Amino acid sequence: MFSFLLNSLNKIKIMHTLTTVKPPFVSSKSYLINGQISDWNGPMANVYSNIQLEKSTDGKVEPTLIGSVPDMQSEIAVEALNAAVKAFARGQGLWPTMKVKDRMACVEKFAGQMKEKRDEIIELLMWEIGKNKPDATKEFDRTVEYIYDTINAYKMLDRKSAKFDKEGGIYAHIRRGPLGVVLCLGPYNYPLNETFCLLIPALIMGNTAIFKPAKLGVLLITPLLEAFKNCFPPGVVNVLFGRGRNIATPIMRSGNVDVLALIGHSSSAVALQDEHPHKNRLRLILGLEAKNPAIILPDADLDHAVKECISGTLSYNGQRCTALKILYVHESIKDEFLKRFSEAVDQLKFGLPWEDGSFLTPLPEPNKPAYIRNLVDDAISKGAKIMNKKGGELSPNYCYPAVMYPVDQSMDLFHEEQFGPVIPVVSFSHIDQPLNDMANSEYGQQVSLFGQDVKELGSLIDTLANLVCRVNLNSSCQRGPDVYPFTGRKNSAVGTLSVFDALRSFSIRTFVASKDNEYNNQILNNLLNSDHSNFINTEYLL
Ligand code: G3H
Numbered sequence: 001m002f003s004f005l006l007n008s009l010n011k012i013k014i015m016h017t018l019t020t021v022k023p024p025f026v027s028s029k030s031y032l033i034n035g036q037i038s039d040w041n042g043p044m045a046n047v048y049s050n051i052q053l054e055k056s057t058d059g060k061v062e063p064t065l066i067g068s069v070p071d072m073q074s075e076i077a078v079e080a081l082n083a084a085v086k087a088f089a090r091g092q093g094l095w096p097t098m099k100v101k102d103r104m105a106c107v108e109k110f111a112g113q114m115k116e117k118r119d120e121i122i123e124l125l126m127w128e129i130g131k132n133k134p135d136a137t138k139e140f141d142r143t144v145e146y147i148y149d150t151i152n153a154y155k156m157l158d159r160k161s162a163k164f165d166k167e168g169g170i171y172a173h174i175r176r177g178p179l180g181v182v183l184c185l186g187p188y189n190y191p192l193n194e195t196f197c198l199l200i201p202a203l204i205m206g207n208t209a210i211f212k213p214a215k216l217g218v219l220l221i222t223p224l225l226e227a228f229k230n231c232f233p234p235g236v237v238n239v240l241f242g243r244g245r246n247i248a249t250p251i252m253r254s255g256n257v258d259v260l261a262l263i264g265h266s267s268s269a270v271a272l273q274d275e276h277p278h279k280n281r282l283r284l285i286l287g288l289e290a291k292n293p294a295i296i297l298p299d300a301d302l303d304h305a306v307k308e309c310i311s312g313t314l315s316y317n318g319q320r321c322t323a324l325k326i327l328y329v330h331e332s333i334k335d336e337f338l339k340r341f342s343e344a345v346d347q348l349k350f351g352l353p354w355e356d357g358s359f360l361t362p363l364p365e366p367n368k369p370a371y372i373r374n375l376v377d378d379a380i381s382k383g384a385k386i387m388n389k390k391g392g393e394l395s396p397n398y399c400y401p402a403v404m405y406p407v408d409q410s411m412d413l414f415h416e417e418q419f420g421p422v423i424p425v426v427s428f429s430h431i432d433q434p435l436n437d438m439a440n441s442e443y444g445q446q447v448s449l450f451g452q453d454v455k456e457l458g459s460l461i462d463t464l465a466n467l468v469c470r471v472n473l474n475s476s477c478q479r480g481p482d483v484y485p486f487t488g489r490k491n492s493a494v495g496t497l498s499v500f501d502a503l504r505s506f507s508i509r510t511f512v513a514s515k516d517n518e519y520n521n522q523i524l525n526n527l528l529n530s531d532h533s534n535f536i537n538t539e540y541l542l
Contacts, residue, residue, distance in 0.1 A: 021354060023049065024123055026067035028222040031241060033076070034083035035234025037225055040070035045242070047219055049127045050364050050397045051352060061396055063366065066127050067219045072242035074250040077210075080238040081251045084181045084208040087235025095236045096178045096206040099534045100158050101541055104151050106231050107204050111147040113227035121192065124220035126353035129188055130362040130397075133354050135316055143193045146482050147200050149499045154204055155541045157503055162538045164524075169516050171524065173536055176507035178206030179283055180258030183251055183272075185244070187263045187287075188364065189319045189419075191217025197482070198261040198285065201502035203237060207259065210238045212247050214264075216364050244268065252276050259506065263287035263321075266491050285505050286494040287486070289417045290445035291325045292468075292477045295434050295460075296337060297451030298330045304474060305450040306340045312448060312476030314348065314401055317360055317421045322477045324448060325418060326407070327425045328434040334405075334427040342388035342403045345423070350398065362397040363420060372399040372420045379404045379411040379424070387425070417443070431460065438467045444489025446470040446477040469493075512536060 026047075029039040048063035087093050095103070118140055125136035161175045182202040186195025191214045202209055213221045218241060228237050240247050251257060252275035259282070262269050266288045276282045294312060296305050312324035329337045351358035363369055376392045376399075384404045386392050391402030399421060407414050407424035414424060428434055438447070447468050451457055457473070464471045469487045472478070479486045487496040495505045512535065514520040527536045 021352075023051075023053070023064050023066050024127055024219075025065075026124070026219045026222060028067065028069055028219070030222065030225050031070055031072065031076070032225050032228055032237070032239040033080045033235075034086070034238070035229060035232075037229050040072060040076075040241075042073065043071045044068040045071040047128070048366075050130060050362050050366055051127060052362070052397055063397075064127075066124075069218050069222070069241040071246075072240050073246050077240060077242075077247040077250050078254065080210045080240050081181070081254055081256055083235040083238050084210050085256050087208040087233065088178070088180055091178070091180075093208070093235075094233050095208060097534055098206070099537075100154065101539075103204055103206060104154060104541075106233075107147060107200060108151055110227050110231035111144055113230060114147075114224060115144055117223040117227070120223050121220045124223075125192065125217070128217050128219055129191065129364045130353055131316055132358045132361050136353065139190060139193045142480070142482070143196050146193070146197055146499065149482065150200050150204060150503070153499045154503055157500075158541050162540050164538075166516065170513050171516055171520075172511050172513045174509055174511035175535060176205065176504070177510040177535075179506060179508055180207060181256055182207045182209040182259040182261050182506070183248060183257045184209050184211040185248060185260075185262045185264060185268075186214050187321075188214040188216035189316065189321075190263075192220060194263045194287065197497060197502065198263065199237070202259065202261060202506045203232065205503060205507040207506055208236050208238075210240065210251060212240050212242065212244070215244075244272075248272055249275055255281075257282065259283045259285060261285040261506075265289060269494075284494040285497070285502075287321060287497065288488070288492055288494075289443060290321050290488060290492045291415075291417050291441060291443045292322060292446045292448070293326045293328055293434060293438060294324045294448040294450065294476075295431075296327065296329045296333065297431075297449070297453070297456065298332045299453050300333070300450035301452070301474070302333065302337055302340060305337070306344050308448065308450070308474065308476040309341060310344050310348070312478075313423045314345070314360065314421060315476075317363060318401070318423075319363075319419055322446060322479050323419075324477055325424075326414070327423060328428050328437075329425060331427045331429045334425075338387050338403065338405055338425065341423075341425075342391075345388045345401050345403055346390050348401070350400070360398070360401070360421065363399075366397075368420050369394055369397060369399040372402075372418065372422050375411075375413045375416065375418055375422055376402045376404065379407060379413045382408070382410045384408075384411060384413075384424075392422075431456075435463060435467070438464075442491045444468050445492040446472060446488075448472045448475060448477050450474050 047067045049066045052061040053064040122136045165172045184199045255277040348359045350360040353361045387403040390400045393400040401421035405425040485498045487493045
């Protein structure tokens, strides 16, 4: 029997005596290189959950040890890179030259084997990153769905290529081809979904990859090593564990990476690009920081705006790149909004991820509660107040969401992407204020706009669409549905992701052209009637 202690929001200690929920323990030495799952003989890194365990000896609480993974070093990283380079073989490898339908079959087989690990992965998502059960379940299911959607999107893309064009007396058979070797790095907040939203399109387009899981959310990748091994030819996907500087840095330094696919912080992306000796050859697919604002106009339906702003600011404790990270409320409605919003925040249930109704859950990064509290204190020292009763209460693994008002440019909370549970509120009397702030911001992902007067909304939308890449009307910001383009301006992204756009991002148009004459046409016909080329074919994939 394990007992867990979490300081509650009103400083009462809640004991969770768990008779059925026991922490997982996964100690995995395995890694995948060149189609071989091997055991790592070097140092291991312990993996802790920030869901804190009460020690039976002295009653102190501490993070829970839930497993260990290899802490791999640069030599092995280079080995993985070489396996990916060999599998791509300058475009001559089995994988990049394989028929599209055969690559699809490998990916489909992988999705099938991945589904068998559903419960295990959902449990690890809850323990490793503190995601509540509905969201952890959604992350898994959404990822599987994304894989099937990707297969279907590629079929559609391929069908459009199953033909010859003719312009200016030249026949052209145009397809999308792979780019080469991809280094794939995902974030801790969506360690499965966002990583696979890079990896799967990269693979299906014929690239080969080295994949290192995020700093948190690593154990949940281990159950998938067998599936990767079973479903892809050797070297196509290589999975390593360890720190970025030991693994990603030497891989980039080699100059053999063609695509850096990273969802995370721009500082990591820039540092990795800087390691690459041929930057002009490096394609970037990056999902980076954001500080998405909500703008609440005087005529907004406040109940609706409060509801959307709660999910926008605090789903998964605000640890989403798409989270609403600053709220601009019109002066005329700010008091009412703050009252209703603060009450709604205080009603949110904090609990363990698997408990029914837990909306707020422990923060996985040990120093995050103190960081959030520092933002609160900085804002208070410069004139803001905590507007909700429970705001800012600290426990070893949480800082209860504080609604901070009035926030201004002098405060860190105004500028920093807090990526956690604290909500800065700014009031405005003229719409130019949020618009100017957005124009001056380093970020440009999305905005939420609340109001109903079409005259005002119309011109605002026209401006906002040029400041960000998605204007959410009376709705919180979000990435999904995954068929819609997900991107950002300025420091928020490079490239566009969506089921369809990712296929384009991880490939390049390449074609066979031939002058229209009897000699060439006969050769083309012969090629089409043979199975000598996987590229030249007009097969229509059903
Ligand atoms: O962290 C960034 C995610 O892409 C957000 O996705 O809006 O579906 O939670 P989401």
